Structures are given as structure tokens and as C-alpha cells.
Amino acid sequence: MIMDEKMIQEYRKSVCDAGFWVLDEQFKTDEMMNRHTSFRVGGPAKLYIEPSELREVIILVQMAEKLKIPYFILGNGSNLVISDEGYDGLVIRLGERFSSIWTEEDPEDKDAVYMHAYAGALLAKVSSAATRQSLSGMEFASGIPGSIGGAVFMNAGAYNHDMSEVVDSALCVSASGETYTVTRDEFDFGYRCSRFMKEGGIVLTVVLKLHRGDKDKITAQIKEYTEKRTKSQPLNYPSAGSMFKRPEGYYAGTLIDQTGLKGLTVGGAQVSEKHAGFVINIGGATAADIDELTKKVREAVKEKHGVTLEREVRFIGIGYTQDR
Numbered sequence: 001m002i003m004d005e006k007m008i009q010e011y012r013k014s015v016c017d018a019g020f021w022v023l024d025e026q027f028k029t030d031e032m033m034n035r036h037t038s039f040r041v042g043g044p045a046k047l048y049i050e051p052s053e054l055r056e057v058i059i060l061v062q063m064a065e066k067l068k069i070p071y072f073i074l075g076n077g078s079n080l081v082i083s084d085e086g087y088d089g090l091v092i093r094l095g096e097r098f099s100s101i102w103t104e105e106d107p108e109d110k111d112a113v114y115m116h117a118y119a120g121a122l123l124a125k126v127s128s129a130a131t132r133q134s135l136s137g138m139e140f141a142s143g144i145p146g147s148i149g150g151a152v153f154m155n156a157g158a159y160n161h162d163m164s165e166v167v168d169s170a171l172c173v174s175a176s177g178e179t180y181t182v183t184r185d186e187f188d189f190g191y192r193c194s195r196f197m198k199e200g201g202i203v204l205t206v207v208l209k210l211h212r213g214d215k216d217k218i219t220a221q222i223k224e225y226t227e228k229r230t231k232s233q234p235l236n237y238p239s240a241g242s243m244f245k246r247p248e249g250y251y252a253g254t255l256i257d258q259t260g261l262k263g264l265t266v267g268g269a270q271v272s273e274k275h276a277g278f279v280i281n282i283g284g285a286t287a288a289d290i291d292e293l294t295k296k297v298r299e300a301v302k303e304k305h306g307v308t309l310e311r312e313v314r315f316i317g318i319g320y321t322q323d324r
């Protein structure tokens with residue numbers, strides 16, 4: 001065990017001394033992560049804090065670094081499997097408390113408007129704020145259930161669009177607690193990846209460059225995407241969306257379907273009958289069930305098609321090697 005009661009109290013004191021008077025309701029121990037993941041799995045996080053201001057996040061990171069406490073940034077928990085044994089460290093949740101959105105005109109380009117969002121703002125909220133102001137660019141993201149910070153980290157996308165097309169810059173904090181700005185060309189975006197996956201760094205605020213459009217067209221496009229999603233995805237079950245990345249030249253869901261794996265079940269985890277690319281929680285699934293099921297799927301697909309599937313969903317916590 002890394003994080004014991006003494007360390008938790010020492011951390012709280014150092015955070016307070018640095019100027020963040022963390023309230024009791026923001027500071028939780030042994031918080032169950034199944035309450036914060038769309039898959040509804042995950043054991044206790046030793047320490048869980050929901051900051052509401054930029055400087056609070058910076059203090060949390062700086063003090064965690066100072067006391068060598070492992071930490072992990074949780075957005076909306078929609079691309080995660082957190083270990084049944086939990087997370088032995090600090091979870092910093094950038095959620096509702098950290099989700100303001102505002103816009104700024106571009107003095108040089110009458111057609112463009114910059115939309116600023118704190119990392120915890122949900123994509124649905126950002127997308128509807130854009131629609132209300134007749135701004136185009138975020139239509140593709142309206143049905144992705146993540147936060148804007150998580151979406152930048154993942155370079156989330158759908159319908160042949162992704163975050164790399166709209167992100168102008170982001171204010172970030174490094175693992176050592178220093179703030180820096182990342183501009184458009186520096187994100188190193190690729191398919192479902194960004195520089196943050198490789199080098200750490202936390203997205204604090206995001207600036208999107210959107211364009212003035214026609215409100216009716218924007219609304220109609222969102223409606224079309226929503227209908228497609230509802231028709232093709234098992235949205236009535238907990239999941240983390242597509243379990244695997246799209247292998248070059250293939251669709252993971254098609255390969256899984258062609259391998260005859262729809263309905264394959266381990267404990268409470270199942271390959272969706274509606275969309276083979278989704279693993280769903282049909283009731284009482286554990287992280288271990290999901291882990292085992294995805295390994296079975298990988299093996300079977302490799303054997304039948306010779307294609308190696310890579311997980312898009314991130315497995316975090318005790319027993320898993322991904323640490324962010």
C-alpha cells in the first residue's frame with residue numbers, strides 16, 4: 001500500500017498550506033469509482049478530490065508530486081475500466097465544478113468564434129452551447145459522453161471528424177505542476193491519441209475555433225448523428241463505447257462479428273448483440289470480467305483474422321499497467 005491515512009492527512013495539510021482550503025465535501029477517501037465510470041465498475045480510490053478552480057488543480061498536482069503520491073485525472077469516466085481493487089492514490093476529478101464555457105470573437109476573422117471551456121465541461125454541453133450561438137464544428141461530438149478535457153486527451157471523434165479539427169489551443173499543467181499553453185500544431189494528435197498520452201500533462205482549459213453557421217443545419221446534423229447512434233449502439237447498457245481501436249483497413253466491430261463473438265459473456269460483461277465493437281455491462285460486471293472478455297475477443301480475432309486488436313478503453317488502477 002502506498003497511500004495510508006497518515007499520508008492522506010499530510011497531503012491535505014500541504015494542500016491547505018499552499019492555499020487550497022479543500023472542503024470536506026470535495027475531499028473523499030475510499031470513494032467507489034463505479035459511481036464515476038460509465039461502465040459502472042471500479043473499486044475505491046484512496047483519495048478523491050473535485051477541484052473547482054484552476055489554481056486548485058495546480059496545487060493538487062504540485063503537492064502530489066512533492067509527496068510522491070500517484071494521481072490520475074478523471075473526466076466523465078466514459079472511456080475507463082478502473083480496477084475492482086481500486087486506485088491506490090489520488091483521483092482528481094474535473095467534472096461539473098470545473099465546467100464553465102464562454103465565447104470570444106476573433107477580431108481578425110468575422111466568421112470565427114473562439115469557445116473556451118474548462119476541462120470538465122461535457123461535450124454535449126459544449127455542443128449545445130455552440131448550437132445556441134449558431135456555431136458549427138462540434139456537431140460530431142454532441143453524442144460522445146465525455147468531458148472536453150478527456151476528449152482532447154483521447155482525440156475523441158465520430159463520423160469522420162475528431163477533436164483535432166476544432167481545438168485551437170489548451171492551457172495545461174505539467175506533471176511537475178507548471179502551466180503551459182499547447183497550440184494547434186503541438187497536440188501531436190493521431191487516431192484516438194494526443195501528446196498527453198505519451199508525456200503526461202493535464203488539460204485545464206480548451207479553446208475551440210468554431211465557425212458561424214446556420215442554426216437549423218447544425219441542429220439537423222446533430223439530429224441525424226443522434227439517430228444513427230441510437231439505432232446502432234447499445235445505449236441502454238453501461239459501457240465505455242467502442243472497446244477497441246479501429247485496426248488499419250478494418251472495423252473492429254465487423255471483425256468481432258465475423259468471428260462469431262456477439263453475445264460472448266464473461267460474468268456480467270458481454271459483447272453486445274447490437275454492436276459487436278461494444279462490451280456492455282449486463283449486470284454486476286467487474287473490471288476482471290471485462291478484462292477477461294476483451295482478452296478472449298483479442299485472441300479469437302487474432303486467430304481467425306490475424307489482426308491484433310488494441311484496446312481504446314483505458315484500464316486504470318491496481319493490477320493494470322496504464323497509470324494515466
Ligand SMILES: Cc1cc2nc3c(=O)[nH]c(=O)nc-3n(C[C@H](O)[C@H](O)[C@H](O)COP(=O)(O)OP(=O)(O)OC[C@H]3O[C@@H](n4cnc5c(N)ncnc54)[C@H](O)[C@@H]3O)c2cc1C
Nearest residue numbers: 075076077078079146147149150151156157203240241324
Ligand atoms: C456510449 C458511449 C459512446 C461513445 N462514443 C464515442 C465516440 O463516438 N467517439 C469517441 O472518441 N469516444 C466515444 N466514447 C468514449 C468516451 O466518451 C471518449 O473517449 C471521451 O473523450 C472520454 O472523455 P472522459 O471525460 O469521459 O474521459 P475519462 O474516461 O474520464 O478519461 C479518459 C482518459 O482521459 C484522461 N483525461 C480525462 N480528462 C483529462 C484532462 N482534463 N487532462 C488530461 N487527461 C485527461 C484520463 O486520465 C483517462 O486516461 C463513447 C463512450 C460511451 C460510453
